[in-house]
Structures are given as C-alpha cells and as structure tokens.
Amino acid sequence: MKVYIIGAGPGDPKLLTIRAAELISSCPVVLYTGSLVPRDVIAMARADAAVIDSSGMTLDEIIEVIVAARDAGQDVARVHTGDPLIFGSTAEQMRRMDxxxxxYEVVPGVSSFSAAAAALRRELTLPExxxxxxxxRAEGRTPMPEGEKLRDLARHHATLALFLSITLLREVCESLIPEYGADCPVAVVYKATCPExxxxLGTLKDILERVRRAGIKTQSIIIVGRTLTATDFADSRLYAPDFSHRFRRAKVKAG
Ligand SMILES: C[S@@+](CC[C@H](N)C(=O)[O-])C[C@H]1O[C@@H](n2cnc3c(N)ncnc32)[C@H](O)[C@@H]1O
Structure with a gap:
C-alpha cells in the first residue's frame, strides 16, 4: 500500500502529468483538496473508487482516511492543486505518515505560478x-518568518510571484512601492489555465483598482517585476555566436 501525493496542476486537466493521470485513474481511494482541484481531474477516478473531498476535514480526519486505506491495503491518490510542495500543507501530512x-511518494505538478507566467507569455528571469x-505570500493569518516580510524581500528587486494574497493586494502594493516604484508592472492572473x-495588467499604483473593476477576489497569482514588460533586455549568452559550451562551439571569436 502506498499514498501518492499528487500535483494536479493549475486547472486544465491536460496539464496533469501522465503519472498523475495514471494514478488518479487507478487508485481505489482518491482524496482531493475539493476547493481547488477541478472536477474534470476527479472525474478520472475509477467508477468504484472512494472519492473523498478533504476541504471540510481536519488533518486528523485526513490521516484517519489514510490509515483506514492502509488497513484495507488500498493505495491512496492524495490530490493537491498545482505542485503539492508549494503552499500545499503537505509537509504535515508527510510527517504524520513518517x-x-x-x-508515500510525491508526484510533482505544474504550479500555478508557472501557469500564470505561461498565460502572460513572459519569462520571469531576464539577463541583467x-x-x-x-x-x-503576503502576511495574513499565517505570520511571515523574520526577514521574509514583503518589505524585506522587496530589497532584492527580484521578480515576485505571490500566492494566497489577492485579498491583501492593497497591503502588497503599499509594501512594495518604496523599493520597486509605483510604476513597476504587476500582473494578476485569476484561475490560470481554466475556462474562467x-x-x-497594471502597475503597483493602479492594479488594485483594475482588479476591483475586474471583480477578482480569489484564486489568483500576483506577479510583480520589470521582467513583465521589459523589451530592451540583453540576449542571453547561451545562444550568442561567440559563446562555447558543452553542446556547441563558438561560431565567431569573442570580442
Ligand atoms: C493553497 S495554495 C496552493 C498552490 C499550489 N500548490 C500551486 O503550486 O500552485 C492556493 C493558491 O495558489 C494560487 N492558485 C492555485 N491555482 C491557481 C490558478 N489556477 N490560477 C491562479 N492562482 C492559482 C492562488 O494564489 C491560491 O490562493
């Protein structure tokens, strides 16, 4: 018997890995995070599977289902949204199982931050x-560890992908403006890869109003950074004609 902790991806069932799809359609017990995993993914479960929504359960109750499956010798597909190891509350489940x-085994999934970047068609890392x-994430009911408050992270001027923060967008913008500037581009992607x-798009100054007008209140990724709009970035060294690497010799001399 084994528990498979499976990343179901951001929403579009076609973004499930083949391994995830095989496990969801073969395990006799499918325990899924109901509020976030799409119905089409759960519909893959075999007809006689016990399909259980964990959204109303406590950790103890989730573990009870897993223990009952263990006692019955049944494999469990424990299905989480996106990648299970990013804001997935999976560590506490693994600790109990240990x-x-x-x-147990972990099957990675496409995280919603990757799906958001794909929807935007923007590379999140650009040379220079x-x-x-x-x-x-923004600090809400879960306190941020020392040194990880948004004002601290802002000092890096890195590209930020914020989960679980759309209801705190005002605080996000206020924390970031001092370092990123009010004109810094921001993108909010709601339900990436889903039909909805x-x-x-906006800036730290106006995104709040734009999001309010769009009526977005849940399930969004916020991406902040100048990579969102930059067009005058340097080409990477990887494809430069004067650059050699393990798979290609330089075609022209450097300099
Ligand atoms: C509990 S976390 C789970 C994150 C997940 N493990 C992942 O890797 O995407 C839930 C948060 O993920 C983000 N999220 C999940 N699915 C999303 C989607 N399809 N589009 C945009 N954001 C999503 C939202 O910020 C949401 O509040």
Whole structure:
C-alpha cells in the first residue's frame, strides 16, 4: 500500500502529468483538496473508487482516511492543486505518515505560478534585469518568518510571484512601492489555465483598482517585476555566436 501525493496542476486537466493521470485513474481511494482541484481531474477516478473531498476535514480526519486505506491495503491518490510542495500543507501530512510508517511518494505538478507566467507569455528571469524569482505570500493569518516580510524581500528587486494574497493586494502594493516604484508592472492572473481565466495588467499604483473593476477576489497569482514588460533586455549568452559550451562551439571569436 502506498499514498501518492499528487500535483494536479493549475486547472486544465491536460496539464496533469501522465503519472498523475495514471494514478488518479487507478487508485481505489482518491482524496482531493475539493476547493481547488477541478472536477474534470476527479472525474478520472475509477467508477468504484472512494472519492473523498478533504476541504471540510481536519488533518486528523485526513490521516484517519489514510490509515483506514492502509488497513484495507488500498493505495491512496492524495490530490493537491498545482505542485503539492508549494503552499500545499503537505509537509504535515508527510510527517504524520513518517510517524505511522506509511509509505508515500510525491508526484510533482505544474504550479500555478508557472501557469500564470505561461498565460502572460513572459519569462520571469531576464539577463541583467532579474535572475531570481521569489515565491511568497503576503502576511495574513499565517505570520511571515523574520526577514521574509514583503518589505524585506522587496530589497532584492527580484521578480515576485505571490500566492494566497489577492485579498491583501492593497497591503502588497503599499509594501512594495518604496523599493520597486509605483510604476513597476504587476500582473494578476485569476484561475490560470481554466475556462474562467482572467488577466489584469497594471502597475503597483493602479492594479488594485483594475482588479476591483475586474471583480477578482480569489484564486489568483500576483506577479510583480520589470521582467513583465521589459523589451530592451540583453540576449542571453547561451545562444550568442561567440559563446562555447558543452553542446556547441563558438561560431565567431569573442570580442
Ligand atoms: C493553497 S495554495 C496552493 C498552490 C499550489 N500548490 C500551486 O503550486 O500552485 C492556493 C493558491 O495558489 C494560487 N492558485 C492555485 N491555482 C491557481 C490558478 N489556477 N490560477 C491562479 N492562482 C492559482 C492562488 O494564489 C491560491 O490562493
């Protein structure tokens, strides 16, 4: 018996990995984070599978389902949205399973921040502009550790991808303006890859009003940084004609 902690991706069932699809359609128990995993993904479960929505459960209740499956010798597909190891609350489940001696495996998924970047068709890392992406959130009921408040992270001027923060957009903008500038580009991607997907573009100064007008209140990724609009960035060295690497010799001399 094994528990498969599966990333279901951002919404579009076609973005499931083949491994995720195989496991969801073969495990006798499918335990999914109901509020976020799309119905089409869960519809892949076999007809006789026990399909259980964990959105109303406590951690103890989730573990009870897993223990019951273990006692019955049944594999469990534990399905999470996006990638299960990013803001997935999966570490606490793995810790319980370690203590109980229950075997598990993690199947990665397409995270919503990747899906948002794809929807925007923007590379989040550009030569000389930003070579760092910070995956984070605004401080809400979950306190941020020392040194990780948005004002601290802003000092890096890196590209930011904010999860779980759309209701705190005002605070996000206020925290970032001192370092990024009021004209810094911001994109909000609501329900990336889903039929309801919406994209709102703006700056730290006006995004709040634009998002309000678009009626977006939940399930969004906020991306902040100059990579969103830059066009005058340097070409990468990777494809430069005077640059050699393991798979290609330079075609012209450097200089
Ligand atoms: C509990 S976290 C889970 C993140 C997930 N593990 C991932 O890798 O995308 C939920 C947050 O992820 C973001 N999110 C999840 N799916 C999304 C989607 N399709 N479009 C935009 N944001 C999404 C939102 O910020 C949402 O509040």
């Amino acid at each position: 203590r109980l001696g229950i075997e 502009l930003s070579q760092t992406v910070i995956l984070t 997907q919406k994209i709102v």
